[in-house]
Amino acid sequence: MAALEARPAPAAATDVFKRGKYTAKPITTCNAPKTLFIVTPDTEGTYPVLLFLHGYNICPCCYTNLLEHISSHGDIVVAPRLLSLCSLYGRPDINSAAEVANWLSSGLQSVLPENVVPDLSRLALAGHSRGGYLAFALALGNANVSMNLKFLTLIGIDPVAGANKCMKMCPKILTGVPHSFILDIPVMVIGTGLGGESVIGCIPCSCAPDGLNYAEFFNECKDNCLGFVIPDYGHMDMLDDDYCTNCIGTSIGAIMGSMCKSGKGDKTSMMECVGGLVVAMLMAHLEGETGDLDAIVDEPGIAPVKLEVMEDSEP
Template identity: 50%
Template structure:
């Protein structure tokens, strides 16, 4: 691995962690008998102002409602992005609890990607358009693993992605019990992915909760192992003092912290702002060749970010 330390610019401040200039709206779209909408209900957050905006296909974590990322989605959309987040039906939720696999998640993600390519414009206001030349693929937890699997070609889609972002991705219960399709092989730079990649990990994700629950992002299947298999260009950020679900809306982050996984002591709002700001800075750099914010984070992470980031790496070659 080669860590680049050269700076393209050293700004005194960055705007990616501040609220964007756009107002936003959100809507849920369910499948009907006369609709081409994919079966998982879709949650869409978009800017209100007239314009053409890049798109993020975001895949939720295991059994996590897609609407529970609303605060983070609204922050990202305020910077001029359309987020499309597929959800899950009750049957899919029950199947996910019984079948230890992500194959169905990858297939559903591909179905949603094809729907974005063909039908997203039809559910947006007439003066708000998706920029289908600039589409990012992202996901959290099990959805992060599904995003990597889709990027690796485990399902086919007509939509072409410009970047990949993994938000504390999880590949399974442990390295001997990984979710299908198994994508981690523990070989450095093994992923055959030509996209620029950003990884956001959590420092507490591989800790259990109250001594009763196993880690939500267990060692051997969590972010450092994904990073090890990524090829440059890759950016890597670890929210050192936060847990696996601390970027969710407050109600679920608090609930998860009591019953599911270890939570940090910092502000959930700051964690969401940090994750959203990294999304914005990374996509500006790799979609639009505007690396100033990303460079600022890499050069001085704890001067510009609202939370402690350690480590922070940018592998360019």
């Protein structure tokens, strides 16, 4: 066997995987169509806005570390609390997300710190798990509410469109046809390697089942999509360490946590990886600064955990 050559150190460099220069301030407000968890820079300035949709039965505050990481780089993150009772029927939450987006232009400024100004001409959309599905559904025009703002980019963090192939989210946006999504904005899909695995090997139950997870979302996007996989981590590993006790009811949170296979590595590094990818995407498409995103694509080894770049299977 030939000796393996030593791998050179990555030439690329980026600071998106580290906390940014701004102090991020969490705010909760009920003065909106839905209760909002907002994380904003507390320094005077004008900032882009990210609308973030949480996963099923996960409170937005369970993403505090992730959202603070994003906000510390100069973004206002608005996370509505979506409480649809039926996990497979997405229309009410899609409509609620659209209503919150419409509210931003008239209501967001009033709940932000003094001299912090939202720039809604630079608006992005993201979501995790079921929230990732909702984000795609909203961007694809599935809301029954007219939108008065335009999203400039879309990010799905381990998006999931159902419990299994017999229990898909409605509306059913996945078609199984490559490149079928009609999206005219740049897209990023972030997947986890353990999300599709069952905690109990003999029971075919996972938090992000094959055919309904990040791989299918990426497959149905067009060539304006970047895809990344974090192979050694699971579906919930980017959440705060104590998310199980902060979810809607500790019993539900505990059940959800026990169903999702988790990686054995450091969870903070996983969160920083996801946060850094989101920041790089926002910088590229809201700020016009592509250097960090290009560096990650060219050398994914600069991420704090193992990171793989997905390749389109279709020409």
